[in-house]
Amino acid sequence: MAAPSRDDPWSVVNMVDLSPPVDCSKPYDTSTLVGKTILITGGASGLGAAFARHWAKHGSHLIIGDVNDRLGEELVAELRSMPSVSPEQVITYQHCDVTSWTDQVALFQAAVSLSPTRSLDAVVAGAGISESGNLMDSSPSATLFDRPPATIDASTPPPPLRVLAVNLTGVMYTSHLALHHLPRRPEPSSSHQEDRHLLLIASIAGLIPLPGQTEYTASKHAVMGLFRALRGTAWTTTTTAPRIRVNALCPYFVDTPILPRSAIAVLAGAGQTDLADVIDAATRLVADAGIRGRALLVGPKVRVVDGTDEALGPVRVVEGEAWRGEEERRQGVWDVYGHDYERVETFVWRYLWALNMIRTVKGWTGFVRDLVWACFYRRGTR
Numbered sequence: 303m304a305a306p307s308r309d310d311p312w313s314v315v316n317m318v319d320l321s322p323p324v325d326c327s328k329p330y331d332t333s334t335l336v337g338k339t340i341l342i343t344g345g346a347s348g349l350g351a352a353f354a355r356h357w358a359k360h361g362s363h364l365i366i367g368d369v370n371d372r373l374g375e376e377l378v379a380e381l382r383s384m385p386s387v388s389p390e391q392v393i394t395y396q397h398c399d400v401t402s403w404t405d406q407v408a409l410f411q412a413a414v415s416l417s418p419t420r421s422l423d424a425v426v427a428g429a430g431i432s433e434s435g436n437l438m439d440s441s442p443s444a445t446l447f448d449r450p451p452a453t454i455d456a457s458t459p460p461p462p463l464r465v466l467a468v469n470l471t472g473v474m475y476t477s478h479l480a481l482h483h484l485p486r487r488p489e490p491s492s493s494h495q496e497d498r499h500l501l502l503i504a505s506i507a508g509l510i511p512l513p514g515q516t517e518y519t520a521s522k523h524a525v526m527g528l529f530r531a532l533r534g535t536a537w538t539t540t541t542t543a544p545r546i547r548v549n550a551l552c553p554y555f556v557d558t559p560i561l562p563r564s565a566i567a568v569l570a571g572a573g574q575t576d577l578a579d580v581i582d583a584a585t586r587l588v589a590d591a592g593i594r595g596r597a598l599l600v601g602p603k604v605r606v607v608d609g610t611d612e613a614l615g616p617v618r619v620v621e622g623e624a625w626r627g628e629e630e631r632r633q634g635v636w637d638v639y640g641h642d643y644e645r646v647e648t649f650v651w652r653y654l655w656a657l658n659m660i661r662t663v664k665g666w667t668g669f670v671r672d673l674v675w676a677c678f679y680r681r682g683t684r
């Protein structure tokens with residue numbers, strides 16, 4: 303049984319409002335960034351700061367939250383001094399520990415009140431940390447999840463799970479607040495864009511395991527789970543306000559402060575990701591309102607050749623000799639779940655069909671019997 307096409311009215315792809323896989327060779331329009339109010343968590347350093355520099359140049363208003371106040375204030379001063387940034391642009395920093403619900407509520411409230419339209423256009427959940435130490439490291443300062451203390455008894459504290467707190471709980475708080483604030487309409491008098499976007503910063507560790515970064519890998523896999531769930535439902539938050547798009551970015555290693563020295567050492571001789579590619583992929587996702595529910599992996603450029611797949615038709619496949627060869631045959635950005643809904647659709651469709659069939663066979667008698675049982679007799683499995 304062939305997977306239903308996008309033209310099929312029963313297609314799950316259409317039901318979840320998923321756009322086609324992203325073709326990163328196509329240009330996109332950055333003029334949509336002008337006047338957008340964008341909130342970035344973890345924006346004082348690394349990728350978040352790089353996004354802020356780029357989007358400030360394109361006329362966006364930026365509200366940056368982070369725990370590194372020195373870097374946050376320095377970044378704001380730097381952005382304000384850029385000749386391409388106008389005095390009318392809102393560029394601001396506020397202390398925000400993403401693991402604190404009240405900090406995040408305050409950050410979103412500040413962003414809305416500072417925004418010229420009193421509303422948010424885009425949110426980037428970027429704050430993140432990694433585990434310190436490496437698998438050879440048994441020093442007390444190492445916080446690796448898979449290096450428990452030599453003795454554990456009732457007085458031993460639980461593992462701190464700080465990475466999960468920042469990378470998962472923090473991102474869940476950000477997403478929850480984004481779902482609340484993004485659909486709010488701007489003040490009637492303001493000229494506003496209808497696009498609303500939540501960008502989750504996951505990682506290559508959301509797709510494959512990073513040995514020695516167990517907690518980090520778990521947190522980023524969870525962020526991808528969050529992305530896959532939200533992309534199918536976020537747009538249903540409201541029927542009257544702008545729909546929310548949810549996309550994810552999965553960078554491979556980029557040389558920022560989050561990378562422990564051991565990671566840089568392990569990568570010796572291997573490829574690293576161009577920061578410019580990460581900025582470009584994130585900007586495409588934020589700027590192009592037509593991209594809905596997609597995840598982009600950004601890695602070292604590899605050589606690609608055109609091929610054909612029986613089911614998918616023309617495809618680009620990776621060949622050896624990574625990061626050599628002509629520029630136009632090299633690709634660093636990939637749509638991660640290019641065809642997952644089409645691929646799993648047959649299963650989903652059959653499964654739902656089977657569940658509906660059970661319902662039909664049981665009929666009203668079965669419905670009433672199940673209801674009475676649930677209300678009066680159910681005790682739950684013990």
Ligand SMILES: NC(=O)c1ccc[n+]([C@@H]2O[C@H](COP(=O)([O-])OP(=O)(O)OC[C@H]3O[C@@H](n4cnc5c(N)ncnc54)[C@H](O)[C@@H]3O)[C@@H](O)[C@H]2O)c1
Pocket residue numbers: 343344345346347348349350367368369370398399400401427428429430431468472503504505506552553554555556557558559560561
């Ligand atoms: N650099 C890479 O190789 C790479 C690869 C894949 C994914 N990522 C992800 O990109 C995101 C940004 O990382 P980066 O590479 O820019 O590293 P970074 O360390 O430069 O930036 C992370 C930022 O998060 C902030 N932060 C940490 N804990 C926080 C908290 N509790 N509340 C608020 N802010 C907090 C830090 O102060 C810092 O400014 C992270 O989610 C990271 O997991 C990075």
